[in-house]
Amino acid sequence: MTLDQKIDAAGELIGRVFADSVAPACVTCSFQTECMALVDLVIAQKPDIPVLFLETGYHFAETYAYRDQMTERLHLNLVNLASRQTVAEQESQFGILNQTAPDRCCGMRKVEPLFRGLDDYGVWFTALRREQSPTRANLQTVDNFRLPTGKQLLKVSPLADWTNADVWSYLKRRGLPVLPLYEQGYTSIGCAPCTTPPADPDNPRSGRWAGRKLECGIHIASD
Numbered sequence: 001m002t003l004d005q006k007i008d009a010a011g012e013l014i015g016r017v018f019a020d021s022v023a024p025a026c027v028t029c030s031f032q033t034e035c036m037a038l039v040d041l042v043i044a045q046k047p048d049i050p051v052l053f054l055e056t057g058y059h060f061a062e063t064y065a066y067r068d069q070m071t072e073r074l075h076l077n078l079v080n081l082a083s084r085q086t087v088a089e090q091e092s093q094f095g096i097l098n099q100t101a102p103d104r105c106c107g108m109r110k111v112e113p114l115f116r117g118l119d120d121y122g123v124w125f126t127a128l129r130r131e132q133s134p135t136r137a138n139l140q141t142v143d144n145f146r147l148p149t150g151k152q153l154l155k156v157s158p159l160a161d162w163t164n165a166d167v168w169s170y171l172k173r174r175g176l177p178v179l180p181l182y183e184q185g186y187t188s189i190g191c192a193p194c195t196t197p198p199a200d201p202d203n204p205r206s207g208r209w210a211g212r213k214l215e216c217g218i219h220i221a222s223d
């Protein structure tokens with residue numbers, strides 16, 4: 001499939017979901033390249049859709065600056081999802097969990113705030129792509145996702161079959177800038193303490209958690 005065909009297919013899927021569902025929709029966004037492509041496609045059809053950002057408190061300064069720049073430029077309805085504890089409170093109670101127990105840290109600063117935030121919605125657009133990781137190889141474009149509360153959401157991944165090259169070509173075509181950290185060799189960008197340039201150039205996510213884990217727990221918690 002050409003990029004034009006993939007763009008058309010993604011746009012048609014997004015339109016179909018909006019037409020078929022009366023449930024409120026949101027899109028999650030980490031402000032990485034694929035997220036910006038997805039957000040651009042989704043806001044073309046629903047400009048005021050809530051754009052959920054996991055405000056872990058541990059992001060790079062560049063990520064916060066880029067988030068604010070793109071929010072202003074695209075007039076995003078940004079919703080920051082924060083943990084129940086500040087970074088200072090968590091570190092004073094538990095120490096530096098991203099060094100000692102990253103799963104627990106991700107649980108407190110990503111998974112719990114996201115699931116709490118998602119409870120307000122019935123449709124969840126994600127920028128997941130099958131190519132990103134072995135854990136995403138079987139990603140369905142449209143899937144059901146059950147929150148711990150039992151609430152069921154429609155999880156929609158319009159870029160599931162997009163390659164990294166597709167994403168970059170799309171952003172270039174649309175004239176959208178990318179997070180400046182990519183210029184420094186980063187290929188997958190999350191919290192600063194857990195992100196380095198990739199150790200394996202063939203595995204863009206190998207710079208996350210120093211290869212100790214592949215996911216923060218959000219996208220493997222579905223049925």
Ligand code: SF4
Nearest residue numbers: 102105106109191194
């Ligand atoms: S990515 Fe690292 S700093 Fe961020 S929530 Fe997970 S363990 Fe904590």
